[in-house]
Amino acid sequence: MLPPAQFNPPCRITRTSHFVVTVRDLDASLHFYTEVLGLIVSSRDSKTAYLRGVEEACHHSLVLRRSAGEPVCQRVGMRVMTEDDLDRAHDAFAAAGCAPKFVEAPHQGRTLHLTDVTGCPIELTARMDAMPRMITKFTSHRGGCAQRIDHCQILVPDVRRAAIFWMQMGFRLSEYIAPAGGDEIFGVFLQRKGNPHDIVFFNGEGPRLHHFAYAASETHNLLRACDIAGELGFGRDVERGPGRHGPGHALFVYFRDPDGHRVELFNTHYQMMDLENEPVRWDPGDPNISLPWGLPARRNWFEEATPFDGVAIRAPAHPPKPMTLEKFLAR
Template sequence: MSENTAVTAPDILRCAYMEIVVTDLQRSRDFYVDVLGLVVTEEDENAIYLRSLEEFIHHNIVLKKGPEAAVGVFSYRVRTPEDVGLAEEFYKARGCRVERRKEGFVKGIGDSVRVEDPLGFPYEFFYEVDHVERLAWHYELYTPGALVRLDHFNQVTPDVPKAEKYMEDLGFRVTEAIRDAEGTTYAAWMRRKPTVHDTAMTGGDGPRMHHIAFATHEKHNILSICDKLGALRMSDHIERGPGRHGVSNAFYLYLRDPDGHRIEIYTQDYYTGDPDNPVVVWDVHDNQRRDWWGTPVVPSWYTDASRVLDLDGNLVPLVTRTDASELEETIGADGFSYTRKEEEESMPEWKKGEFKLGHQL
C-alpha cells in the first residue's frame, strides 16, 4: 500500500452516531428505548434511529437488524460539506477503500463517505443531516437515568501507537494514555470536541468496537439505571461499575446490550480544548488508572468486544495484539498493581488478607 499522507485532514466536529447490527430488533428496542430511554426519531422493520435528549441531529445510534451482532460504522460529523470531500481524499491517499454516496447511507444523513480505515474500522464522515427537535427542555420526557448526549466511541486495535499516529494525522489530539516504563502503550484517548475523547484506542485483538458511551447530567442518573435494571431483573446486563475512572476523571457504568454490545454511561470529565492541554499519562500498574477507587476490572471488559463490518457487510478479520496485554500485566497470574507505589511491603496485617477481589483472580 503506497501512501500520500500530505493531504489536508477533514475538520471533524465530533463523534456523531454508530450503526449497530442487532439480531433481534424488538429485543434491542426494549433495551435501548424502554430501559435506557433513548428517543426514537424514526423506525421501520429493519432499523431504529435513536437519539439522546439534547441532540438536534437525526440520530446518535442506528440499530439495524442483521444475522450477526456487529458494528456497521463509526460516524463523525465534519464542519462543512467540503470536509466530506477532504475525508474522501484523506483515505484515498492512504490507499483505503472509500465509498461516497450523495444521498447518504442511512436515513436522516445526506452526502457521506464511508471508508475502511488503516486499522480496519468502518468510518463515516458527513455534514448534511436532518435537524430534529432538541428535547433538552422536555423534562416531562426525562427518566431518572436520562441520557442527554453521545459522548464517545472506544475501539480495540492491536497496535495503539500506530493508531495514535493515524488519528493525529486525522486531526485528533491525545488527552490521556496508559503506558508502562518499558514504553508499551496500552490505551490512548483522543478528542476533537473539547472533552477527554471522541474515541479511544484500547489495545487488543482488532478491529473491534469496545463500547459506545452516552452522557448523563449527574451521577445519580447513572445509579438509577442500575436500580432500574435490578427492578427489571436485568442486573446481569451490568458488566462493570458504577465507578469513578482514573483516566478522564469521569463517573462511569458499563452495560451489555442483548447482543453483548457494550454501552458506557458516563458523566463529568473535563474541558480539553486548549492546544497545550496537558496530556495525562497513567502507569499501567497504577491500580487507580481504570477505577479511581481501586475496584478491579472484570476480565470480560478486557476480553470481549464487538466485531466490525467492512463496506460489503462482512466481518473484518481480526489481527492479534503482540504487545503486552493490560489484563495480563495487571490482574493475570504474574500481573501486579499498586495503590501506593513502592509501599506494598508496609501493609498492615488485615490488608495482607487481601480483601480486594482483584487480588484473587
C-alpha cells in the first residue's frame, strides 16, 4: 500500500533548488562545471564558488566549497513559497523531530537547517539574491548549456520511511519501483514543482547523494557536453549514457566531477500535477521498462555515491540486486 498524498501540507515547499558540496581543488571543479556542464559563475572567492544554470535567475543552484577532506555533500537545498512558509516549515519539522534551526547563509534569505528522517541535511529558504537570466546571452553558453537544477537522487536504507515523511510534507509520488506481487518499494520519485522528480529515494547504503541533475533544453547539448568532456580530459568521467530513461522518457548522461560527485544532464520530462495523475509503477523485473535500449549502467553507478557531511551510513535490510553492465555482459 502506498503512502497517502497530502494536498494541504503544513508549508509550501516549491522545489529542490540547490546543493552544497565540498571539493578539493576549486579551480579544477570550476573548470569542469563551467566548461562541461556550462554553468555560470555568480560569485566566487578563494574558498567558495556559487554557480547557476543559464536560465536561472536565482544566485545559485550549486555551491562548491574548498575542503581538503573527503568530498561530501553538506546540504540539499529546497525553496519555499514565502517567508510565512518558512515559519510554518520550522514548526512542522520541529514537530517531526528534525531539529530545525535558523542560520545565516550568504546570498540567501532566512535559511532553515534541519535533518530529515533519513539523516539527510536539508536547508530551506524563501529567497536568494537575483541574477540576470543568461538564456538569451548565447555567447556565454558553454558545454552542455545546463539550464536549471531539476532534482536529486538519494540512496537510503528505508525507502518507504523516506516516502511517508516527505509525502506528509506535501511531496507527491509520481513514479515508484516495486516488484510485481509484493509490497516492497525499491525507489520513489517525489515532486513538488509539477514534473516527475524533485527528490528521488532509492534503496541502498545511505543516506548518500547519488546524483543531482540539471535540465538541458536541447538534445544536442548532451552530446556537446560529452564531446567537450572528451576534449578536456574528462572523457573517462562520462559514467553512464547518453541513454534513454524508461517511463520519464528523458535522454540522459551522467558525469562524475573531479571529486566523484555525480551530476546528470538530461533533456527533461513530462508534466505531473493534476489530481487524476496516479503514481506510475515500474516493475524492476521488466527490462523494457527500466531500460528501453542500450546497455545497463556499470556497477559503480549503482554502488558509489557522495556521503553527507558527518552523517553515518547504514546498510539496507534487503540490498538491491541491480542488473549491472558486468552482470549483463556475463549472461
